[in-house]
Amino acid sequence: MSIKVIRPGLLASIQDLGRYGFQKYGVIVSGAMDSYALRIANLLIGNQEGEAAIEVTLMGTSLQFEEDSLIAITGGNLSPKIEGEAVPLWRPVLIKKGSILQFTASQSGCRAYVTVAGGFDIPQIMESKSTYLRGGIGGFKGRSLQAGDVLPFQEKTKASAPLFARLKQNLKNRSFGSVEWYVPAGHVMNTSERVIRVIKGMEFDKFSSSSREQFFEQEFQITPQSDRMGYRLSGPELQLEQPFELLSEAVAEGTIQVPKDGNPIILLADRQTTGGYPRIAQISSVDLPVVAQLKPGEKIRFKEITREESERLYLKREQDIEEIKTGLSLKKWSL
Amino acid sequence: MLKMSELQEMVNIIDRSSVNVFTFEYEGMKIKLEKTVGVQQTDQNESVIVPVPDIVQKIEKPAEKKENNADHIVSPMVGTFYASSSPEEEPFVNVGASVKAGEVVCVLEAMKLFNEVQSEVDGEIVEILVKDGDIVEYGQPLFVVKKSQ
Amino acid sequence: MIQRMGLTENKIEMKPLGDSAVVVKFGTDINSVVHRKVKALTLKLQHHSFKGFIECVPAFASVTVFYNPLIVKRSYDTGKNKSPFDIVSFMMEEIVKELVEDQEENPRIVEIPVCYGGEYGPDLQFVADENHMSIEEVIKIHSSGEYLVYMIGFAPGFPYLGGLSEKIATPRRSSPRVSIPVGSVGIAGNQTGVYPISTPGGWQLIGRTPAALFQPEHNPPSLLASGDVVKFVPITVDEYEKYQETTQ
Numbered sequence: 001m002s003i004k005v006i007r008p009g010l011l012a013s014i015q016d017l018g019r020y021g022f023q024k025y026g027v028i029v030s031g032a033m034d035s036y037a038l039r040i041a042n043l044l045i046g047n048q049e050g051e052a053a054i055e056v057t058l059m060g061t062s063l064q065f066e067e068d069s070l071i072a073i074t075g076g077n078l079s080p081k082i083e084g085e086a087v088p089l090w091r092p093v094l095i096k097k098g099s100i101l102q103f104t105a106s107q108s109g110c111r112a113y114v115t116v117a118g119g120f121d122i123p124q125i126m127e128s129k130s131t132y133l134r135g136g137i138g139g140f141k142g143r144s145l146q147a148g149d150v151l152p153f154q155e156k157t158k159a160s161a162p163l164f165a166r167l168k169q170n171l172k173n174r175s176f177g178s179v180e181w182y183v184p185a186g187h188v189m190n191t192s193e194r195v196i197r198v199i200k201g202m203e204f205d206k207f208s209s210s211s212r213e214q215f216f217e218q219e220f221q222i223t224p225q226s227d228r229m230g231y232r233l234s235g236p237e238l239q240l241e242q243p244f245e246l247l248s249e250a251v252a253e254g255t256i257q258v259p260k261d262g263n264p265i266i267l268l269a270d271r272q273t274t275g276g277y278p279r280i281a282q283i284s285s286v287d288l289p290v291v292a293q294l295k296p297g298e299k300i301r302f303k304e305i306t307r308e309e310s311e312r313l314y315l316k317r318e319q320d321i322e323e324i325k326t327g328l329s330l331k332k333w334s335l
Numbered sequence: 336m337l338k339m340s341e342l343q344e345m346v347n348i349i350d351r352s353s354v355n356v357f358t359f360e361y362e363g364m365k366i367k368l369e370k371t372v373g374v375q376q377t378d379q380n381e382s383v384i385v386p387v388p389d390i391v392q393k394i395e396k397p398a399e400k401k402e403n404n405a406d407h408i409v410s411p412m413v414g415t416f417y418a419s420s421s422p423e424e425e426p427f428v429n430v431g432a433s434v435k436a437g438e439v440v441c442v443l444e445a446m447k448l449f450n451e452v453q454s455e456v457d458g459e460i461v462e463i464l465v466k467d468g469d470i471v472e473y474g475q476p477l478f479v480v481k482k483s484q
Numbered sequence: 485m486i487q488r489m490g491l492t493e494n495k496i497e498m499k500p501l502g503d504s505a506v507v508v509k510f511g512t513d514i515n516s517v518v519h520r521k522v523k524a525l526t527l528k529l530q531h532h533s534f535k536g537f538i539e540c541v542p543a544f545a546s547v548t549v550f551y552n553p554l555i556v557k558r559s560y561d562t563g564k565n566k567s568p569f570d571i572v573s574f575m576m577e578e579i580v581k582e583l584v585e586d587q588e589e590n591p592r593i594v595e596i597p598v599c600y601g602g603e604y605g606p607d608l609q610f611v612a613d614e615n616h617m618s619i620e621e622v623i624k625i626h627s628s629g630e631y632l633v634y635m636i637g638f639a640p641g642f643p644y645l646g647g648l649s650e651k652i653a654t655p656r657r658s659s660p661r662v663s664i665p666v667g668s669v670g671i672a673g674n675q676t677g678v679y680p681i682s683t684p685g686g687w688q689l690i691g692r693t694p695a696a697l698f699q700p701e702h703n704p705p706s707l708l709a710s711g712d713v714v715k716f717v718p719i720t721v722d723e724y725e726k727y728q729e730t731t732q
Contacts (some may be wrong), residue, residue: 024526182448184447247543248638255501308567311567314553326446
């Protein structure tokens, strides 16, 4: 069982939940930008939630399946089509041997995740299958996918067998088949402006009072100089009350740091492990998937919440995912 | 009939989950599972542990479904009714819309999954009997449909 | 001799970094006392972590502890409804109180062979001129120092080293190089460092090491770790080439 890459598109790479435990050696975390979408894509087809997926960026990627395969596509709606017919997202899909899955254009969101039942048979480097693109490490040969790459699958899990059997039975002459249930994707919707919830950052108080106000009152736009490492924002220039020396220390996914030019940067999956710029805010974990789906040109606003609120949202999200897991496990009796 | 091993598996799934009460009906058999809630989870004044609604799921084999009442589309399960796939989307159908057999008319949310409900007949939606966010019962009529000739 | 570090006397701050990490701050400047505390906590967490612990990242004056809030909450909340941050910072306070420093434990000394000058160190002459000395003197000063690895960051395996003699401190190049070769040893201001991977940069390059500072197939993947002491050992071009042959 395997996938063959026909066209890589803008950028497609293998990512899992990230490479943890090696940041103290300067090794970046990497991993899926939208970790929620990755987890759901795995759970839908009976995988462990952290299995590696193909992260597809915006458009142009096309993949051929060499056997009948149970897959899921989640994340942004990049108009996936199988042999020209639209494929539903956030559900298990059985794709017929030889069929081609293409991502044609973004209707909403920026990144889609393709998982296969059993996961990809790719070696782990430092306990992760994620691709560290700049370091040339992990994933498929340490690089983004290229035309002609063949990605083998691991053995399917037992949990996926009933689903596979039922979809296969109903497939008939079609190039793919799916089910009538799905996980709703509230976070990837097309709205003109989004509100991202943040906690005040470590150096928030060191910014001038007008910058502190502007940060919460004005809009910021995602610039084209944005990638998996971070999003550069344009908007009001944020200034410190007084310049000061800051010692480098660890940063996290969603840290918003402000270099000297005053334009904030949101640090994302491929961020460096440490940084020395003042940190004005930290994005609440539950809103990181929202940010991951933003495209250059889109606008956002920041809204302050307390750390306690952010923790509650985190715990609630995890509880929701547990409920989804239970719901999915019970689905086998209603197939 | 459910096999003992399947029953055991179901008990395990519920046991590991955050669900406290679970009722299940299958081919004329009814099972109710109720967890004794542990002491460590009872402190809920700040409600970090969000109470999970009781789940009742009734499932019938498609083959055993009785001839659907031509006039109603009924709920196949317990869940929360939504007329559209998200608040920003248009409803799947409005009163006066014509529907084809197999067309999705609404979704029902249960255990954070959305389940599509399809019309079983060709016809016209005459009335919508529930509102967005209503919790509906198994077998509860959702739409009145006038069958096409 | 084992001695309590007396950390409780100094003010130690616990600050949240979002909803899933705590920064334990031991001070606000770079010095070896603060560094020893950073090192002691890092070592402690390596061997005695807690449920939900993901990893810790030591820096100049702080250790950032990353955790999974759900696991922390489920494992340690005894019905008092404490937040994951409160639970982890309380645990860190308790650990810090008990931290001991083994005064007799010597830091690991790592010798890094460096071929100074020539094509490997194109800026060596500039550094000598800038500091009004010969290139031999620059090499002698650079290779006789002992450099403390305060932290690893910026790039995989890249050490932030303390201890460069002010006699050879040199400003960055006015125009950065597009690509600095792997293994380059450089000076920027009063810092010295080694590039584990090829990147753009403005450092004055005085030599190159054949030693691999970043080895992704090894565990740990970095030759150096926070707390190590680095010594640079001058080698000839021949030795450089032989070293490369034997390690490849």
